[in-house]
């Protein structure tokens with residue numbers, strides 16, 4: 057049996073021993089950093105399964121009620137959806153640059169990139185709110201003011217779409233239920249993310265993450281990118297069903 | 302015994318720290334450009350009639366984009382094997398959820414018509 | 415085969431001057447603590463409270479079933495009784511029972527760390543647990559829930575006026591408590607091991623907690639999102655599970671059991687860990703087939719995700735799919751059987767002594783085997799169609815959960831009580847309690863196998879008079895069982911002040927936790943331990959002891 061030393065290398069990192077960031081139960085900063093990053097990844101693992109349940113439901117109902125999903129999807133604005141996708145990708149880029157600035161210990165750049173991320177996150181949520189409002193006005197909110205009436209006759213924007221039979225038109229409600237559940241859960245994650253970002257900016261301005269301790273910014277970056285990935289899947293699944301019809 | 306020690310080696314050589322690898326703006330810029338490009342492609346592709354393949358193409362592009370984000374923005378390409386394994390475990394369980402549920406849904410009507 | 419270890423006389427042991435218990439004083443020092451040992455004690459107190467609340471409901475159920483008509487309480491009150499019993503026992507007792515108390519206390523010590531990786535998150539998960547508990551009590555005092563612990567849709571979303579939302583939120587919150595506990599354990603086991611503590615030197619307790627943690631982290635979020643959808647459906651009426659709107663109620667079952675079958679392993683795997691430690695210690699032998707036992711925990715965690723639809727055979731799932739799930743269910747019995755066989759082989763030619771934890775462990779092996787084997791009956795489709803939703807299934811999962819897990823919990827509490835408190839429990843009365851529990855348990859639940867086989871359905875307040883004899887037996891057994899559970903509460907509390915002083919290693923066990931003082935220091939170890947021996951190496955302990963005696967004498 058090998059008795060390789062795995063967990064700690066105290067002698068190599070003696071210079072870190074008195075770092076103000078080192079919590080008492082870790083041997084050194086290296087171990088502390090690795091540990092919190094691994095913890096963050098495990099948290100994202102739970103997030104995968106959290107959204108996984110929704111994606112599973114989506115897959116089943118899309119196969120069951122495909123015409124209703126097509127008709128429902130055609131009611132979403134592809135321009136707003138694509139813009140929001142671009143906005144989120146931009147925000148992921150600015151977040152990645154924020155992590156880079158933190159690693160390079162550029163305080164003002166870090167604050168700048170974090171602020172840019174907040175603004176882009178805000179823009180995303182704003183556009184989402186506009187879309188939700190439009191859904192409300194079109195009476196597409198399941199449970200609250202839903203009406204399938206719009207789907208039983210011809211939509212002038214999609215002249216090739218056949219009007220749905222009344223029972224299939226009712227099933228657009230399932231599509232919109234999933235639409236609101238999925239984008240709503242995603243938006244909730246965005247709101248949480250923006251709130252944390254505001255705290256990060258304030259602390260970054262004080263220089264908290266540019267003196268060699270950037271784990272918090274890195275881990276938040278992982279969260280932010282994860283939320284971006286969820287949207288990367290939501291966009292084609294919800295907005296782009298059979299646009300050619 | 303040899304198999305056992307092999308397993309032990311794999312588990313016990315799990316690295317505690319990886320090389321600190323700072324990904325620079327150039328890589329981020331390239332990935333950003335690719336993500337934007339793929340977004341445009343996926344919108345365009347949805348307007349082309351490819352029958353059943355529309356969904357496949359849309360999902361394939363989404364997967365490529367997700368992999369780019371995971372590998373570069375989230376630094377998994379430069380991370381320890383443990384991180385890679387964690388990501389893989391997440392997707393594996395997700396696939397189990399989907400496939401095992403689908404065994405019910407695809408075969409529910411078999412033999413009933 | 416086995417090695418007898420002679421330790422210096424424990425009679426001369428004295429309580430250490432400084433320990434985690436007297437490091438700080440006052441309520442605040444407990445409620446804001448980051449120390450995993452103190453959080454474990456907080457958990458121990460809170461799960462004990464909920465255990466006895468849940469036990470009260472069990473008592474009311476058995477009292478109602480003493481006579482055939484529903485005379486003690488109205489049928490809907492009875493529905494609320496078994497629902498609250500299920501919710502409290504599953505989510506507020508069984509899921510956190512061993513991991514959040516014994517696991518929380520021991521895992522950092524067993525891997526040689528000063529604390530869990532994230533002490534604040536550990537405290538947060540206790541607060542989330544308490545919040546979940548308060549929400550359950552709120553649902554209870556507002557008028558209760560009567561969906562059954564499974565929240566079956568559309569019953570829960572459309573047809574009931576009870577406090578489903580409050581209870582759903584409670585489970586959502588308590589779920590995150592268990593996610594964070596699991597996350598903390600995984601990170602700690604990967605990243606905080608002491609020098610020399612390789613994976614294959616870890617006690618099996620750690621392996622089984624690792625496997626359970628993986629299930630907590632991967633399974634619980636699916637339950638969380640399912641409950642969110644149920645709540646949304648109830649509050650604003652979205653249509654994901656509602657058949658009237660095109661939803662599929664069976665999808666709810668799929669998502670719910672995707673968590674709730676692995677949840678069975680979340681509950682039982684930590685118990686396996688306790689049993690491995692106890693059996694090895696009181697046989698003075700290394701656990702037979704250490705690697706097989708370790709990997710069987712991991713195998714259970716993996717296979718556990720492939721079998722959930724065996725809870726749905728009569729619900730209208732596809733026959734072909736049911737066949738696949740039925741076959742996979744047979745497979746998942748294999749790793750559990752491996753464990754049972756290995757424990758039995760560990761006993762073979764060991765120097766067995768019959769201390770209280772060992773008695774509970776024997777109870778566990780016998781009762782879990784019955785519970786597990788009847789699970790195989792229920793996993794095979796033909797039998798399941800006859801037996802599901804009868805008392806057979808009630809007896810089956812109580813054999814696993816109460817006969818198995820609760821026995822393991824009590825074994826663990828008695829085994830590590832000297833480590834946690836520094837004092838011994840009284841041996842004589844605790845043996846009596848173990849025996850009472852075993853007799854009471856069998857008297858309560860064995861008749862239910864017969865009742866179920868004869869066709870008595872579960873979840874009804876009334877039953878035909880011909881079932882009364884067996885029901886009276888069961889209620890009588892429940893009374894004995896209740897005594898068996900109150901006894902430890904009393905004598906363990908008594909022992910806090912009057913128990914014999916334990917000394918650091920009263921059982922002559924090999925784990926790292928037994929090489930430090932009891933109760934331990936706040937930082938667990940005076941200096942980071944360097945591990946140079948295998949788990950359960952009694953030769954090592956004997957040599958170490960000899961060495962110590964020589965240097966002391």
Ligand SMILES: [Cu+2]
Nearest residue numbers: 675678722725
């Ligand atoms: Cu099961």
